[in-house]
Amino acid sequence: MVYQKILLIISLFFIASSLYPQHPEKEDGFTLGGALRYNLMSTNYESNGNKLKTKTDWDTWRLNVEGSHSGIDLSFEYRFYPSSGTHFIHHGYLGYGFTDKIYMMLGVSQVPFGIADFASHSWWFQIPYYLGLEDDYDMGVRFDIAPADNLDLSLAYYRQAEPAGPVAGANNVGQGRYSYDILPGTGSFLNQQGELMSAYATLHEVDQFNARLNWEFIPGWVAGLSAQAGGLYNPKLDETTTSSAFAGHLTGTFGRFSLKTELISYDYNSLSDEGDKLDVVQMGAYGYDYAGGDNYSGGVAARANVYVAGLAYTLPVSWGPVSSIQAHIDYSVVDKVEETFYNTHHLVPGILVTAGPVYTYVDYAMGKNQPWLTDDFGKGLGSGVEDPDWNSRLNVNVGYYF
DSSP states (O other), rough: OOOHHHHHHHHHHHHHTTSSOOOOOOOOOEEEEEEEEEEEEEEOOOOTOOOEEEEEEEEEEEEEEEEEEEEEEEEEEEEGGGGGTEEEEEEEEEEEEEEEEEEEEEEEEEOOSSSOOOOOOOTTTOOGGGGGGSSSSEEEEEEEEEEEETTEEEEEEEEEEOOOOTTTTTOOHHHHHHHOOSSSEEEEEEESOOOOOEEEEEOEEEEEEEEEEEEEEEEEEEEEEEEEEEEEEEEETTTTEEEEEEEEEEEEETTTTTEEEEEEEEEEEOOOOOOOSSSEEOOOEEEEEEEOBBBBBBBBEEEEEEEEEEEEEEEEEEEEEEEEEEEEEEEEEEEESSTSOOOEEEEEEEEEEEEEEEEEEEEEEESSSSSTTSTTTTTSSOOOOSSSOOEEEEEEEEEEEE
């Protein structure tokens, strides 16, 4: 039944396209591109006090293919993360413009939710990324529609999360991916005594619907609303629950300043393999899930409100190959609905130096209950810990893009 609905939707758009002038065809041809990035980091986490741990690693290299043939577009990107022992598809879709106002993407595309393309100015993303609500990619069909010059509407249906890649030396349950998704793994729930109990949950994301409307109410300023509803299927129970997320955002530029703000509310409504309603779900990406232990849960709080704000200032310069320097600060908070859980804070001041094809991010990332800023990776987004330290990491990412 689901597949019949998809075919019906696509057929209706093909029929509708005949009522409009055809979108101008692009020239046939394909281009190859990619990137090579390195990371230098100095960490100041719980166990090492004021001593900085410094190391350099190979962040990623990637391959891009862009092109068009007979009016059908192709966009594809594959990434390799040697230090994480994984590689995977970032996106890959076929695109077709029915008219200059209707465009379809079929395959793995960016989920139209929240601020596009990123809610952040820094290399670190904002905290919604680590919840699967920023720069997320899934497998399905997406339509971008321009009903008016200052309105953009995106509608999408995703049958499942994007395909996962291999993971070296680990039990692969789908954590070899670019964007965070809910995975089979250990979640938790609060019992009647208020105790947090671990529970395995064989969960899979299915049948997700998305809608986003952006309105450019004055030049350079955009207000947007997003809605998301999808299934979390547990094959052990043969039962699907409905998860949801809603967002409102405002972005704008004034002079050399750029502002990004967003409010998100989500509910990852799901059941463990024993039928308990989960208060924490497991998520993963880059070859790792959010591990737990030592009186805290791994995973992600199943229900929360998220607050996001970021400001940047870009200064054009002419210093040899350097063309601009951007100073930025991003801040986001996960306000967990469960009163016994502890909130997550994510604060990243930094600069971006642009020199031809080389982009260098120098960020000082700070976090409380932030799973990437701790000695115990994965700690924080679930139940969290009380009165956590402001852990920090000086991070320099140098990337050559071609």
